[in-house]
Amino acid sequence: MASSTSSVITLKINGEKRTLPVDHRTTLLDALRERLDLTGTKKGCDQGQCGACTVLLDGRRTVACLQLAVAAEGREITTIEGVADGERLHPVQQAFLDLDGFQCGYCTPGQICSAIGMIEEHAAGWPSAVTEDVRPQAGPPPLTADEIRERMSGNLCRCGAYVAIVEAVARAAEAHPHEGREDAVTDGAREAAV
Ligand code: FES
Numbered sequence: 001m002a003s004s005t006s007s008v009i010t011l012k013i014n015g016e017k018r019t020l021p022v023d024h025r026t027t028l029l030d031a032l033r034e035r036l037d038l039t040g041t042k043k044g045c046d047q048g049q050c051g052a053c054t055v056l057l058d059g060r061r062t063v064a065c066l067q068l069a070v071a072a073e074g075r076e077i078t079t080i081e082g083v084a085d086g087e088r089l090h091p092v093q094q095a096f097l098d099l100d101g102f103q104c105g106y107c108t109p110g111q112i113c114s115a116i117g118m119i120e121e122h123a124a125g126w127p128s129a130v131t132e133d134v135r136p137q138a139g140p141p142p143l144t145a146d147e148i149r150e151r152m153s154g155n156l157c158r159c160g161a162y163v164a165i166v167e168a169v170a171r172a173a174e175a176h177p178h179e180g181r182e183d184a185v186t187d188g189a190r191e192a193a194v
């Protein structure tokens, strides 16, 4: 029953509408995990520090522990459960599997959602803190290992699987239509030189 501190909301998650009553203080992360049984999205720190809860909101990556569920109404929410195309894994998922981009796997859903958003940001020409030429006309910088590490720095891995994570992101980025060009992903990133 809705009250002044709760509302009935409809969230669009992985293409499906889900209606539920929520206390206004409920985070998107708790709504996904505790109310909708979408437990692929993980809770690590619950304070925006680790990236384990990363999901896509209208295609942009965000940490679900710092979003209120009520504020996500009307937006396209994509969780790890929704990134594959039926039985076909998303290229980022496939690259993580092929290159062992994980150990315990707890951070992996957040790493994968973050990488999907990151590859789109890079293709759109967004600079990072390590991009040398940030002029808009310079276009996307080469996706070096340093660029990948910086752009993925909001996603911590307690197992320290970073070398393979960088390799996997580089391989998945190569499959992206925009990133496929010759100089977009450097050999250094492919080899994940550290
Ligand atoms: S659980 Fe959200 S950032 Fe750590």
Ligand code: FES
Pocket: 101, 102, 103, 104, 105, 106, 107, 108, 156, 157, 158, 159, 160, 161
């Ligand atoms: S694989 Fe264990 S925390 Fe990243």
